[in-house]
Amino acid sequence: MSDEKAISIESVNSSSPRLEAVSVLVVDGDSACLAILSRMLYNLGYKAVMTAKRAYDALSIAQKKEDELHLVLTEAHLPDMDKYELLEKMKAVSKVPVVIMSDDDDENAMLGGLFKGAVFYFVKPLTINSLKNLWQFAIIKNRNHVVIDFTEEESSVYAESQQENTSNEGLERDSFMTRDRWLERKNPEGTYKDEERENSDSTSQKKPKLVWTNELHKRFLLAVRLLGVDSAHPKKILQHMNVPGLRKENVSSHLQKYRLSLKREQEAIMKARARGPKKSNFPSHQSLSTLNFRGGCSHTLNRYSTSTAYQPKRRSHVQDLSSHMSRPSPAGSVCFPSQVYSSGHPTLGNESSFTSMPYHSNYKNGQPTLNNQLDYTNDHNTNHIGNRITSNKELAGFRQVGSFVRYSNFDGNKTFSTFGDHGHSNLVDFPIFLHNSTQQEEQQQKQLQPQVLFSPPLQMPSPPPQPKEQQQNDILGQERQLQPQFLPSAPLQMPSPSPLPAAAEQQGEQDDIFGLESQLMQSPQWHMPSMPAAPTAHEQEKDDPFGIESEETDDLFDIAKGTTQHFND
DNA sequence: ACCTTAATAT
DNA sequence: GATATTAAGG
Numbered sequence: 001m002s003d004e005k006a007i008s009i010e011s012v013n014s015s016s017p018r019l020e021a022v023s024v025l026v027v028d029g030d031s032a033c034l035a036i037l038s039r040m041l042y043n044l045g046y047k048a049v050m051t052a053k054r055a056y057d058a059l060s061i062a063q064k065k066e067d068e069l070h071l072v073l074t075e076a077h078l079p080d081m082d083k084y085e086l087l088e089k090m091k092a093v094s095k096v097p098v099v100i101m102s103d104d105d106d107e108n109a110m111l112g113g114l115f116k117g118a119v120f121y122f123v124k125p126l127t128i129n130s131l132k133n134l135w136q137f138a139i140i141k142n143r144n145h146v147v148i149d150f151t152e153e154e155s156s157v158y159a160e161s162q163q164e165n166t167s168n169e170g171l172e173r174d175s176f177m178t179r180d181r182w183l184e185r186k187n188p189e190g191t192y193k194d195e196e197r198e199n200s201d202s203t204s205q206k207k208p209k210l211v212w213t214n215e216l217h218k219r220f221l222l223a224v225r226l227l228g229v230d231s232a233h234p235k236k237i238l239q240h241m242n243v244p245g246l247r248k249e250n251v252s253s254h255l256q257k258y259r260l261s262l263k264r265e266q267e268a269i270m271k272a273r274a275r276g277p278k279k280s281n282f283p284s285h286q287s288l289s290t291l292n293f294r295g296g297c298s299h300t301l302n303r304y305s306t307s308t309a310y311q312p313k314r315r316s317h318v319q320d321l322s323s324h325m326s327r328p329s330p331a332g333s334v335c336f337p338s339q340v341y342s343s344g345h346p347t348l349g350n351e352s353s354f355t356s357m358p359y360h361s362n363y364k365n366g367q368p369t370l371n372n373q374l375d376y377t378n379d380h381n382t383n384h385i386g387n388r389i390t391s392n393k394e395l396a397g398f399r400q401v402g403s404f405v406r407y408s409n410f411d412g413n414k415t416f417s418t419f420g421d422h423g424h425s426n427l428v429d430f431p432i433f434l435h436n437s438t439q440q441e442e443q444q445q446k447q448l449q450p451q452v453l454f455s456p457p458l459q460m461p462s463p464p465p466q467p468k469e470q471q472q473n474d475i476l477g478q479e480r481q482l483q484p485q486f487l488p489s490a491p492l493q494m495p496s497p498s499p500l501p502a503a504a505e506q507q508g509e510q511d512d513i514f515g516l517e518s519q520l521m522q523s524p525q526w527h528m529p530s531m532p533a534a535p536t537a538h539e540q541e542k543d544d545p546f547g548i549e550s551e552e553t554d555d556l557f558d559i560a561k562g563t564t565q566h567f568n569d
Numbered sequence: 570a571c572c573t574t575a576a577t578a579t
Numbered sequence: 580g581a582t583a584t585t586a587a588g589g
Binding site: 209233234235248 | 575579
Binding site: 209210211212249252253254257 | 581582583584
């Protein structure tokens with residue numbers, strides 16, 4: 001009965017990947033790479049995978065096929081042109097989003113690419129999983145049949161409280177705007193099951209269940225932080241998050257959960273503390289903040305305690321490690337939010353600068369489940385150095401970058417402008433693991449094994465419109481220089497089934513969004529965000545794949561995971 | 570009009 | 580289990 005409905009929405013993913021509607025142009029001076037990449041893409045189902053070995057060719061193709069090309073995936077080092085030049089020229093010629101891939105994980109390089117308009121920056125090697133998610137960057141304005149269309153054209157729906165967004169000088173059009181309630185107002189009941197059709201007409205959509213990925217959650221948190229206690233309310237948060245398709249209800253729901261967890265956290269911490277204050281590697285600031293907060297949720301929103309403050313019961317040694325690991329990338333160590341705050345909130349003063357969010361989604365009987373995080377970190381760092389890491393890293397990278405998103409339209413007050421300078425700490429490090437870690441695996445993958453993987457469709461979201469990079473860019477205008485602009489990588493996640501155990505072996509996906517966060521944004525001092533991500537998931541439950549050995553499942557970081565549906569056969 | 574909570578549905 | 584939705588009360 002009612003199941004049908006639920007399923008229907010989700011069924012989209014399983015039944016209609018429509019990746020075939022995404023045409024990609026792969027550019028790489030190396031024939032072998034080109035061949036491998038295009039083959040991977042092809043195997044994944046992308047349509048019309050074109051290739052070019054030189055930037056000029058790429059530009060030429062892009063220009064000629066502006067309407068058919070949805071995405072350009074290019075090596076950063078092409079023989080005839082550097083990536084910046086390519087980005088610029090490409091921009092002049094087409095709106096097609098450009099994703100850069102490079103061996104260079106140098107932050108400057110990455111940021112530079114993003115600043116120049118790339119929508120994403122992959123540090124090689126790329127894996128199938130990363131490619132699988134490529135479509136998210138595609139803009140497809142399909143006409144005839146199709147599909148993905150993230151761009152959301154017309155619905156530029158009003159800007160609720162927007163104000164400026166319009167002027168943008170350089171880029172193309174921008175159309176973000178929260179059109180949240182636009183959808184929400186839509187039919188309350190009509191939802192039968194018709195979503196099977198992916199025809200683009202927007203009407204008739206049922207609100208798909210949104211998966212709060214880390215990225216989304218990060219945005220959420222950032223918004224909350226920026227807003228400050230007083231205004232961390234759904235509507236505002238929503239505006240600040242600026243995620244197309246995200247509705248206020250979503251935020252409210254998440255906020256509710258978030259607060260709840262904060263509360264619990266606090267309680268847990270307090271208890272722990274009461275018993276025996278043992279650890280505080282840190283200065284006390286966090287502790288204090290922690291205290292401030294007790295049960296009351298609402299007012300404390302912005303001063304989260306540091307996760308560090310409370311230790312996960314799980315492995316203690318981890319801590320130690322963590323302190324070691326702090327080898328953030330150059331720019332990396334900075335503390336992130338503080339600056340931001342200063343900009344305008346009296347309330348928040350810098351005092352509580354960082355704030356990390358202690359929230360974990362999993363609690364076991366009252367115990368916070370922080371565990372993974374630390375380990376994680378740890379592990380990954382290691383990996384950073386060169387180690388084993390299982391898989392999923394690509395996604396992680398993906399996610400991270402994405403998360404970086406620049407928040408563009410804000411209503412003005414607080415800004416993120418500052419963000420660009422120091423703020424990018426997060427950003428910066430991400431790709432690292434992306435890169436070292438999996439090499440082996442990737443290599444293997446590259447060898448390709450088309451057969452196995454991907455027969456099943458990937459996750460395609462039907463409805464969630466993807467914001468284009470452009471839209472936001474402009475807003476920044478001047479600031480733009482500071483910040484990388486790039487689009488929110490994945491707005492809403494739609495569930496993705498694909499059961500390929502092979503590829504995703506261990507995904508421990510889960511969403512600990514909250515937990516993760518703490519790790520990522522955690523203390524200003526060391527933040528080593530590297531974490532792998534879980535590949536798309538499937539309905540399978542993942543309970544701790546490794547259990548024993550590496551308990552670190554990646555729960556924290558999944559990017560896309562299957563959500564709901566279990567299409568029960 | 571919008572928020573928060575709690576309860577309940579999916 | 581995570582999210583959505585609803586209802587009730589501010």
